[in-house]
Amino acid sequence: EPEVTQTPSHQVTQMGQEVILRCVPISNHLYFYWYRQILGQKVEFLVSFYNNEISEKSEIFDDQFSVERPDGSNFTLKIRSTKLEDSAMYFCASSLAPNTGELFFGEGSRLTVL
Amino acid sequence: EDQVTQSPEALRLQEGESSSLNCSYTVSGLRGLFWYRQDPGKGPEFLFTLYSAGEEKEKERLKATLTKKESFLHITAPKPEDSATYLCAVQAYGQNFVFGPGTRLSVLP
Numbered sequence: 001e002p003e004v005t006q007t008p009s010h011q012v013t014q015m016g017q018e019v020i021l022r023c024v025p026i027s028n029h030l031y032f033y034w035y036r037q038i039l040g041q042k043v044e045f046l047v048s049f050y051n052n053e054i055s056e057k058s059e060i061f062d063d064q065f066s067v068e069r070p071d072g073s074n075f076t077l078k079i080r081s082t083k084l085e086d087s088a089m090y091f092c093a094s095s096l097a098p099n100t101g102e103l104f105f106g107e108g109s110r111l112t113v114l
Numbered sequence: 115e116d117q118v119t120q121s122p123e124a125l126r127l128q129e130g131e132s133s134s135l136n137c138s139y140t141v142s143g144l145r146g147l148f149w150y151r152q153d154p155g156k157g158p159e160f161l162f163t164l165y166s167a168g169e170e171k172e173k174e175r176l177k178a179t180l181t182k183k184e185s186f187l188h189i190t191a192p193k194p195e196d197s198a199t200y201l202c203a204v205q206a207y208g209q210n211f212v213f214g215p216g217t218r219l220s221v222l223p
Contacts, residue, residue: 004157033210043158043201043213056210091157099205101148105157 002026004106006092012112016081021109023075023092032075033093033103034067036060043091049075050098082113116141118204118214126220127192135187135217137202145209147185149178150201152216158201161187192221 005024013019025032034046047057049067064086066078075094079086089110093103117140127133139147146165150158162171164180171178175196177188187200199216 042215043152043203045210045212048210058210093157099145101146101163101203101205101211102160103158103211104160108155108157 002104004092004094004104006090006106006109008109009107010110010112012114013082015084015113019079019082019111021077021079021090021092021111023077023106024073025075025092025094026096026104027073029094029096029104031055031095031098032067032069033095034077035091035093035105036088037091037108038088046077046090048098055098079111082111084113087111087113116204116206116209116212118202118212120200120202120214120217122217123215124218124220126222127189129193129221129223130191132188132190132192134189135200135219137185137187137214138183139185139202139204139214140183141204141206141212143207145205145207147180148203148205148211149176149185149187150203150213152199152201154199161200189219192219194221194223197221 007022032049037043047061048055089108091108093105119138121136149161152158162178167182179186199218201216202214203211
């Protein structure tokens with residue numbers, strides 16, 4: 001069964017460092033998303049991406065964040081100058097069509113900022 | 115602002131003991147309401163989409179229903195493997211998902 005894969009599963013970094021989280025969406029999906037979940041809190045939308053550009057972003061997704069689809073398979077989230085409050089689980093998701101509600105999530109990348 | 119609340123926060127059931135989880139929402143122009151299951155340390159797994167009041171969807175022991183203000187996830191004769199956090203999310207037209215805080219379900223053998 002096709003699945004969304006994410007790497008790394010866990011990353012520990014020092015405050016102020018840059019991190020890149022990687023995702024391989026399901027191959028025939030066209031819409032890509034990043035969500036985050038701070039421990040014990042809600043899943044929060046960060047950004048959606050379609051046709052090589054951001055289609056929507058939340059207030060959380062400020063200039064510290066960027067996304068890229070560098071090739072035909074990877075979808076990355078870059079966090080510049082990490083802060084302690086960036087510590088969270090970051091989920092990548094993909095869907096075949098927008099607004100279907102049927103998002104396929106990866107298993108997440110846990111980011112710990114020290 | 116779109117709001118999604120879920121109750122109860124946590125629920126413990128004995129195997130076979132049916133119950134319902136609630137998702138209440140406030141959204142201007144509901145496009146869809148979605149139920150997901152999340153296991154510890156994993157990403158959410160899609161269960162159902164509901165688009166209009168009166169709609170029902172079923173999958174195995176789960177049935178989701180929708181009214182104009184809330185949705186219920188009914189669990190019939192649950193098994194221990196149904197233990198998970200159940201997330202509700204809503205989407206307004208032109209907006210992205212807003213997830214609720216979830217209901218943590220434990221089904222004891």
